[in-house]
Amino acid sequence: DAGVTQSPTHLIKTRGQQVTLRCSPKSGHDTVSWYQQALGQGPQFIFQYYEEEERQRGNFPDRFSGHQFPNYSSELNVNALLLGDSALYLCASSLYGTGGLQPQHFGDGTRLSIL
């Protein structure tokens, strides 16, 4: 099992463009969360998807949107890119359980650079 896989590894865009990042969860996991990690900071929660719906959202503008597919994979879309969107974007998957948030497994991330 390759665990959580993310694509692409690196991406360079210019201001105003749109970008789509992709994530495949670990086998057996049904929940996907997305994080933004700026240089020198910890990951910041963007949103979480479960059963193809956004279940919770952090303090990110509507320019950030997502989707989850029936096979549990997920996409993160960012519109009207700003210089400040340059960061490492992490995807994490987990298995939804009754005991609260289950441990998350992280991917290697997508490094997004905005010029």
Next chain:
Amino acid sequence: AQRVTQPEKLLSVFKGAPVELKCNYSYSGSPELFWYVQYSRQRLQLLLRHISRESIKGFTADLNKGETSFHLKKPFAQEEDSAMYYCALDGGGFKTIFGAGTRLFVKA
């Protein structure tokens, strides 16, 4: 506001010395807390969670609700413990809040 604070960006200790990585949190309720670790050229991974009360790789962490702390401790540091450590809080619902991280460097 829900917040996780790791006051030290960098902690340097000698091999065999005790190590304590500090974590303070702000949360109104019963928190669920985690420590994640990222070794060089590896992905972020769960080290331990307070609810399981396990000791992983010799690390332990005790939740102190009075001081709102969840410090990570190990009695004898090893060189392979050198990594980036993140304290994280289950912020209610399904959201995880991370601290800024502490880089631990264990010197030979």
